[in-house]
Structure formats: C-alpha cells, structure tokens
Amino acid sequence: MPTAQQKPKSINARRFVALLAGFDIGNASEEEAMSKGRALRRMAADANMRIVDVLELPEVRQALDDQVQPVRGESKEMQKAVEQVALLREELTARTRDVRRMAELLAKKQSGQTIPAASAWESGNAAHSLGAQSWVFEVGAVLLAIFLLCMAAIR
Numbered sequence: 001m002p003t004a005q006q007k008p009k010s011i012n013a014r015r016f017v018a019l020l021a022g023f024d025i026g027n028a029s030e031e032e033a034m035s036k037g038r039a040l041r042r043m044a045a046d047a048n049m050r051i052v053d054v055l056e057l058p059e060v061r062q063a064l065d066d067q068v069q070p071v072r073g074e075s076k077e078m079q080k081a082v083e084q085v086a087l088l089r090e091e092l093t094a095r096t097r098d099v100r101r102m103a104e105l106l107a108k109k110q111s112g113q114t115i116p117a118a119s120a121w122e123s124g125n126a127a128h129s130l131g132a133q134s135w136v137f138e139v140g141a142v143l144l145a146i147f148l149l150c151m152a153a154i155r
Helices: 013-024 030-046 051-055 058-067 076-111 120-154
Strands: none
Touching: 013 030, 013 058, 030 051, 051 058, 076 120
C-alpha cells in the first residue's frame, strides 16, 4: 500500500486535477468516470502516494484552484483562530497602553518631575506590567501567538 513519504515523486498536477474533474464533476458516463478514477489511483500509486496525500501537494492544490475553482467554507478551526486573534489583539492593546504609561512615568521620574498619584486601578496595571519585566514577555508571547495563528490559518 502506498504511504506518505518525505520526498514524493513528481506528479503532473494539471493532469491529475483534470482526471479528478472528469471523475467528480457531472460525468454522465459511469464507465468513463470509473476509468478516470482508476487513472487517478494509478498516478498516485506510481508516485508511491495515496490520493489524499496527492491532493495536499501545493502544486495540486494550485491546479485545483485554477481548474476547478472549489468553494471553500471557513472551518471551525479558522473561526476559532480568528476569535482568538481578536482576543489577543485586545490584550496586546491593553499591554501596549500599560507600557506607554509606564514609559511616560519613567521619563518623568528620570527628568525629576513629580509623578501624580495614580488611582488604584492604574497602579494595579502598572505593577502588573512592570513585575519582573513581565510586560516584555507578555507582548512577545502575544505577538508569537498571533504569528502562529496566522501561519496556521495560511496553511
């Protein structure tokens, strides 16, 4: 049985997709459709791959998009990732606001100006942001999470 492999043999992506279209899309001839299905299976077997693995090759996906123009809906994973990015963006905005506030306070302190007393809420956020330089870690973690979510969405 063919298996997924690290370096698959080359596949003629355009021919593979043309056979797939003839097999799948409105073919009135049962014999012709079955023949194209067998040819698909042989092409994949010749490359020592499964059909499902061939469909994931970048050149085959591109040929599918060009020739068949499939309608793709957003997956649950994609919707969840978009929601998570929105939450992370909000968190990043809050942390950036805290960092700016702390930078202003530090600049005033270094220039010798008196720093006005902060409300309990502001001092709590400031203490959280400055605690062992955790704000740098938090901003980095949020940016890394956004990057990984975007890469997962592109994939």
